[in-house]
Amino acid sequence: MPGRHVLITGTSRGIGEALAEHHLAAGDCVVGCGRSKSALSHERYLHVEIDVTDATAVQGMFRDLKKRVKTLDVLINNAGVASMNAIALTPVETARRVMETNFIAAFNFTREAMRMMRGSPAARIVNLSSVAVPLRLEGEAVYAASKSALETFTRIAAREVAPFGITCNAVGPCPIKTKLTAGVPDQKIQDLIARQAVRRWAVPADVVNVVEFFLRPESSMITGQVVYLGGVS
Amino acid sequence: MEITDDAIREVVLNAMRNVNAARDAASQLVVSAEAPIFGPESTLDSLGLVGLLLDIEEGLQEIGCDVILSDERAVSQKRSPFRSVQSLVSYVGTLARE
Numbered sequence: 208m209p210g211r212h213v214l215i216t217g218t219s220r221g222i223g224e225a226l227a228e229h230h231l232a233a234g235d236c237v238v239g240c241g242r243s244k245s246a247l248s249h250e251r252y253l254h255v256e257i258d259v260t261d262a263t264a265v266q267g268m269f270r271d272l273k274k275r276v277k278t279l280d281v282l283i284n285n286a287g288v289a290s291m292n293a294i295a296l297t298p299v300e301t302a303r304r305v306m307e308t309n310f311i312a313a314f315n316f317t318r319e320a321m322r323m324m325r326g327s328p329a330a331r332i333v334n335l336s337s338v339a340v341p342l343r344l345e346g347e348a349v350y351a352a353s354k355s356a357l358e359t360f361t362r363i364a365a366r367e368v369a370p371f372g373i374t375c376n377a378v379g380p381c382p383i384k385t386k387l388t389a390g391v392p393d394q395k396i397q398d399l400i401a402r403q404a405v406r407r408w409a410v411p412a413d414v415v416n417v418v419e420f421f422l423r424p425e426s427s428m429i430t431g432q433v434v435y436l437g438g439v440s
Numbered sequence: 441m442e443i444t445d446d447a448i449r450e451v452v453l454n455a456m457r458n459v460n461a462a463r464d465a466a467s468q469l470v471v472s473a474e475a476p477i478f479g480p481e482s483t484l485d486s487l488g489l490v491g492l493l494l495d496i497e498e499g500l501q502e503i504g505c506d507v508i509l510s511d512e513r514a515v516s517q518k519r520s521p522f523r524s525v526q527s528l529v530s531y532v533g534t535l536a537r538e
Contacts, residue, residue: 270506321494322494322497325494367487371491371494
């Protein structure tokens with residue numbers, strides 16, 4: 208279904224950038240956003256520099272977006288930050304920042320986007336979770352809690368947006384070499400990978416594959432689901 | 441130009457007529473300036489209320505009034521600004537004039 212209007216948060220780098228490139232290659236129009244500039248340059252790509260945790264700025268962005276396009280087909284809540292630290296050593300401000308970015312921003316974007324998605328023939332919301340939720344690793348309490356909130360939000364949002372023909376699902380990647388995992392000690396990553404059925408790093412294309420499955424028109428009965436990569440459950 | 445209560449009421453009633461078009465005969469909403477919208481006297485459930493409010497937001501945008509109808513009292517039976525046409529018109533008017 209090329210020609211979709213796709214909004215992706217956190218497209219400045221990593222998985223978000225890969226998702227934007229994929230949709231542009233598929234012929235979609237992509238609106239990306241993030242705190243920094245994007246290296247992406249394409250006639251069907253619009254980048255908005257925005258702090259996704261700023262609700263007023265997000266509302267303004269959607270106001271502008273409505274002037275450009277009538278309907279939004281896909282929202283991918285990808286923007287995320289990590290904090291790998293013991294609870295005892297984590298400043299409360301860090302915990303707040305992680306929750307704001309990983310959960311509140313997704314809530315805000317979903318609340319705004321669903322208003323623009325009602326006219327789409329195959330509207331889809333996809334949230335980026337993490338295998339950190341089922342693995343419950345020490346040192347990832349805040350990060351995993353924020354993604355856990357996002358997963359519960361996904362399952363309940365699925366029920367609330369279903370009457371408008373919108374599905375809402377999540378994909379939980381295992382470790383991928385991005386800026387987000389760059390600060391995690393190598394041993395920690397190796398321990399994590401050892402708990403996967405498929406014991407290797409994932410690549411952004413693995414995430415794109417699951418997202419594409421959720422986005423297919425034939426996936427209209429798939430909603431409220433979380434799919435983890437690497438055989439983690 | 442300040443939006444009038446009459447214009448808001450017209451948008452609300454139009455949205456209610458649209459919602460009725462997709463509902464069966466037994467669960468039609470009463471469309472009048474005095475009608476209830478949400479609560480024991482209405483057949484609208486909470487998801488139905490969301491759909492109606494999103495239609496109303498769209499209708500308001502078409503007449504140049506850009507508001508988001510979110511309120512933490514939304515499903516409160518006594519205090520919800522969405523309990524009747526009258527309370528909703530008054531609530532939208534307050535938001536539009538903020």
